[in-house]
Amino acid sequence: MPTQARTDEIHPGRLLLPGLCFVVMTLAVLQTMVVPIIGTIGTQLGVSTTAAGWVLTANLLAAVVATPVIGRLADLHGKRPVLIAVLVLVLLGSLLAAVTESLPLLLAGRVLQGLSYALFPISLALLRDEMPPRRLVGSMAILSGTLGAGGGFGLVLTGVLTADGADYHRVFWLTVAFVAAAIALVWFGVPARARTGTGSVDWWGAILLAGALVLLFLALTQGRSWGWGSIPTVLCAVGGIAVLACWWIFENRIAAPLVAPRMLTHGPLLATSVATLFVGIGMFVNFLACSYFVQTPREVAGYGFGADVLSASVVYLLPGAAVGVVAATLSGGLIRRFGPRPVLIGGGAIGIVGFIQFALFHDTTWQVILASSIVNVFVSLAFASIPNLLMAEVSPADTGVANSVNSIVRTVGTSIASAVLTTMLATYTIASTSVPREIVYTAAFLVGALACAIATLSAFAIRVPRATRSTLTAASTVGGDSEQAKARASAGERILAEDC
Incomplete structure (x- = not known):
């Protein structure tokens, strides 16, 4: 297997x-x-x-x-x-x-x-x-x-x-x-692959992000028909920015955003x-x-x-x-x-x-x-x-x-x-x-x-990053069937994840 x-x-x-x-x-x-x-x-x-x-x-x-x-x-x-x-x-x-x-x-x-x-x-x-x-x-x-x-x-x-x-x-x-x-x-x-992910969906973060994006997109897509300076357009734009700020604060305070x-x-x-x-x-x-x-x-x-x-x-x-x-x-x-x-x-x-x-x-x-x-x-x-x-x-x-x-x-x-x-x-x-x-x-x-x-x-x-460049080069030149290349790729990804 x-x-x-x-x-x-x-x-x-x-x-x-x-x-x-x-x-x-x-x-x-x-x-x-x-x-x-x-x-x-x-x-x-x-x-x-x-x-x-x-x-x-x-x-x-x-x-x-x-x-x-x-x-x-x-x-x-x-x-x-x-x-x-x-x-x-x-x-x-x-x-x-x-x-x-x-x-x-x-x-x-x-x-x-x-x-x-x-x-x-x-x-x-x-x-x-x-x-x-x-x-x-x-x-x-x-x-x-x-x-x-x-x-x-x-x-x-x-x-x-x-x-x-x-x-x-x-x-x-x-x-x-x-x-x-x-x-x-x-x-x-x-x-088909076996499920490997763990954790859950941050539904509150999803709701806040959805609300912010909906308001901002309404202002952007309907501004011409409503009027760019109209009350509905301005309210949607301001409301979207406010909800987006709330989402940002919330996402910074939870462990799995x-x-x-x-x-x-x-x-x-x-x-x-x-x-x-x-x-x-x-x-x-x-x-x-x-x-x-x-x-x-x-x-x-x-x-x-x-x-x-x-x-x-x-x-x-x-x-x-x-x-x-x-x-x-x-x-x-x-x-x-x-x-x-x-x-x-x-x-x-x-x-x-x-x-x-x-x-x-x-x-x-x-x-x-x-x-x-x-x-x-x-x-x-x-x-x-x-x-x-x-x-x-x-x-x-x-x-x-x-x-x-x-x-x-x-x-x-x-x-x-x-x-x-x-x-x-x-x-x-x-x-x-x-x-x-x-x-x-x-x-x-x-x-x-x-x-x-x-x-x-x-x-x-x-x-x-240099680690990424060497990783990509190794992956391209050594080939996909090289365990050494894969190990270098995994190591490069870990470095990048920690750097982020």
Whole structure:
């Protein structure tokens, strides 16, 4: 039996990495597919665009509330059973959204779909448990890059399915198929392991954190419709900050917090979170600004290409998404050779170039496709690097929660980008029209370049300890079947846990 267990550890099943990549692709598709069809949903359900906007808001609120708790449950009760349970709940939500004609039931379905945000951190933790050291860096890079590229594919699929105002239910039926396939791949591809975690969930900490995040997200996502200076927006923002302060005090006073405060204040972890925040901003600026820009009628605005949703997706977004997949595939080798920090720095520099080109040159189709593709390279390299940086700073027991916190930070970044961009587009319009001025898009692309610059500067602030560098080098060069390499890796992780 010990021999068999060791063999399983060294040679994970062939379906493990492809299956987890498909799970993460499903998550990315669920995140972005609804974005372009909010107006269509409102029209077909006979509700206002503001009411239909809760299809996004409900999903995000469920994500920020559930992700850290699910991450902790996975650490305690095993990744595979928790992963399957989350996928089953997401499948039920997708089915509900696909069959209902009621906005409240659609929102309920989107709440269940919001649990899918926890799939990414659990998948990363599974790779750390199952992959031999020599394959771990590359596997995590591919998995993380899939998240960035999958968002683009989600927008493309939406364009194909809802061309010419087709029924939006098609989108949710496709998510049903995606989630069902993901369940099958996890069931057969992820090995069952005995429960090894000990302890319990800090439910009071979870309740306080959920309350704080809900209030802050309401202020962020509803500020445009309520008014940024309105009483509800201000109360939500102030209340969220107050509850977050209470949560911080509480977590510092208990022995087993849901999220150890050191995960948020430890220098390298803090810098990694800052980088994640601005990578999320850059990713969504690219997706949304590019999609809206190319659909603008040139005869009215003097810019844009008058593309429909299908053309915007297939012609302008699909090439960038494909380039992102290639970059994700290559990122593992780059990280093994140069390390995650240099790759993140290099990716940030590439993103700056892409956004500046977008801001200055966007008069022809090829210029837009090229700029979007360059930015997608940045997103894939950044998403591949960040989990490897995070892994170097936390022990295996904290992997699920640490990646869950990082996922929330990324969600905050995408929400900030969405809220700010949509507000700018609705506020600064050409006289007597609802068409945004070209300067708004130029400013958005420059903000994307600034986000890349901040992510790059954050990477410079990350100092990977010498113990970690030697551990990763030994794991990559000696191989996964070396007990000496594994011993060095364990020792390095203990040093890092104590250092944190």
